[in-house]
Amino acid sequence: MASQNKLKILNDPIYGFITIPSKQIFDIIEHPYFQRLRRISQMGLSYLVYPGAHHTRFHHALGCVHLMQKAVRLLRYKGVEISNEEAEALEVAILLHDIGHGPFSHAMEHSIVENVEHEEISLLFMQQLNEVFNQSLTLAISIFTGNYPRKFMHQLITSQLDMDRLDYLKRDSFYTGTTEGNINSDRLITMLNVVNDELVIESKAIYSVEKFLVARRLMYWQVYLHKTGIVAEQLLIRVLKRAKELVSEGIECKASKALQFFLTNKITKDNFDTEVLKTFSKLDDYDIILAMKEWIDHDDFVLSHLSRMIINRDLLKVKLKKKKPSEEKIEKHLNAVKTTYNLSSKEAEYFVFTGEISNLAYTREKDNINILHKNGKISDVIKVSDQLNLKALTKTVTKYYICYPKTKD
Structure with a gap:
């Protein structure tokens, strides 16, 4: 050859x-x-x-x-x-x-x-x-x-x-x-x-x-x-969390052999060994997409509905705010979901949730971007720059989100 x-x-x-x-x-x-x-x-x-x-x-x-x-x-x-x-x-x-x-x-x-x-x-x-x-x-x-x-x-x-x-x-x-x-x-x-x-x-x-x-x-x-990317990723996390929860209760969730392994077993740093790595290497986007297409027809309302949301891009409504949403607002949306879909409080939390995102473009604490001057002197880029906005980039900006189902007109 x-x-x-x-x-x-x-x-x-x-x-x-x-x-x-x-x-x-x-x-x-x-x-x-x-x-x-x-x-x-x-x-x-x-x-x-x-x-x-x-x-x-x-x-x-x-x-x-x-x-x-x-x-x-x-x-x-x-x-x-x-x-x-x-x-x-x-x-x-x-x-x-x-x-x-x-x-x-x-x-x-x-x-x-x-x-x-x-x-x-x-x-x-x-x-x-x-x-x-x-x-x-x-x-x-x-x-x-x-x-x-x-x-x-x-x-x-x-x-x-x-x-x-x-x-x-x-x-x-x-x-x-x-x-x-x-x-x-x-x-x-x-x-x-x-x-x-x-x-x-x-x-x-x-x-x-x-x-x-x-x-x-x-x-x-x-x-x-x-914000749309954030809610889509959060829904995917919850799809897999729900599937793991159902499998742990003995309820079947059709999936590839590799995905089934991770749905069935609790994998942490302590037990992520060579054999787990081999199984992980067989896992890719296609396993998840195929599983969600199967789960759309699952008997469990939560798993079925979450999967359909992602596959059909019919996502939750998401709002970004500078302040954390109030407990009253969260409770209001939870109650609406429980009433509309006849769900328990635990199930409703799959459809109503909050979180935060933060953006830090540059940190001065670690691996600074150092500027070399012609005279051999070295300075942090923030000290050298005459761009006033750069100093603002060293501060973490945090925003809060709340996700909940869209209301039907």
């Missing part, structure tokens, strides 16, 4: 032609664990708001590798020593940084598994792949976890100006059609440098950094924290 060409060129709608830089990267991409990301939506249920937002974690991961290649090439050009082994480890780490996401991304962290963050599952996947690839991912894991002594390498993976953010803002902006997130990633990468083993950005790029931070804030309010 002829050997396969593993140095591929791909066509990406954001960057044009991008290359798979090595045979190892190709082999990791080919692995079923990574191929699963083709079936994991990058933005969860945001396509219910922005019809074009059907891009996947697979797209995003490849885009991040492309940006990492650029960053390594630029830093080497400026005299930063990065060995071939370190360069490949950086590419592997950014390729796999999101591999732990479950179906519809963040919704699963609060439903089928209990308080297990996707970063923790990503690390488990990386450790498992390290076994498959003869310990060749050890350096990548060390950089990913922040244990490698060269701090700037970890900052390229995860910080307030990393390859992850540079890709997802530009990519999500493109697929949603919201131009506010269309940052100049090329210029930001071109202006990167390393001083005292920490990532800095040259002062010539100050306006590009300002644009990046403002874009991030706008994208969160306009896209990631859009």
Whole structure:
């Protein structure tokens, strides 16, 4: 059999032609664990708001590798020593940084598994792949976890100006059609440098950094924290919570074998072992969609109604407020639901609920974006910027929401 060409060129709608830089990267991409990301939506249920937002974690991961290649090439050009082994480890780490996401991304962290963050599952996947690839991912894991002594390498993976953010803002902006997130990633990468083993950005790029931070804030309010997206995700969390509740009572809820496992078992950090990981790797958006299509006809009113809401995009009404909704208002909506649908208080809470969302575009406590001046001085971007709005971005803005059924005219 002829050997396969593993140095591929791909066509990406954001960057044009991008290359798979090595045979190892190709082999990791080919692995079923990574191929699963083709079936994991990058933005969860945001396509219910922005019809074009059907891009996947697979797209995003490849885009991040492309940006990492650029960053390594630029830093080497400026005299930063990065060995071939370190360069490949950086590419592997950014390729796999999101591999732990479950179906519809963040919704699963609060439903089928209990308080297990996707970063923790990503690390488990990386450790498992390290076994498959003869310990060749050890350096990548060390950089990913922040244990490698060269701090700037970890900052390229995860910080307030990393390859992850540079890709997802530009990519999500493109697929949603919201131009506010269309940052100049090329210029930001071109202006990167390393001083005292920490990532800095040259002062010539100050306006590009300002644009990046403002874009991030706008994208969160306009896209990631859009009220319709919030209610859709909350409904999905409640669909799975209800299914788990029914299964625990011995009531059948048809689902794929992989989803059935997580509906039947309580999975936490303590028991998320290799076998659980294998089952998790078989789970994707399609399992959830198929299950909800089945559950529309379920005898349980709550499960049936919640599933129908998502599948048919007939969602709850949602209102955003600066203050928490009063207990009286919540009680009023709960009583209306109980009366209308003849539900218990516990069942009614699936249809009437509150929560909060917060937006912090920049934090000065950790991994600051540091500006390198021509005289060698280094300052936090907030101190350097003459853009008064940037100081406001260091404050957390919190909004409160209440969701309840729409009234029929």
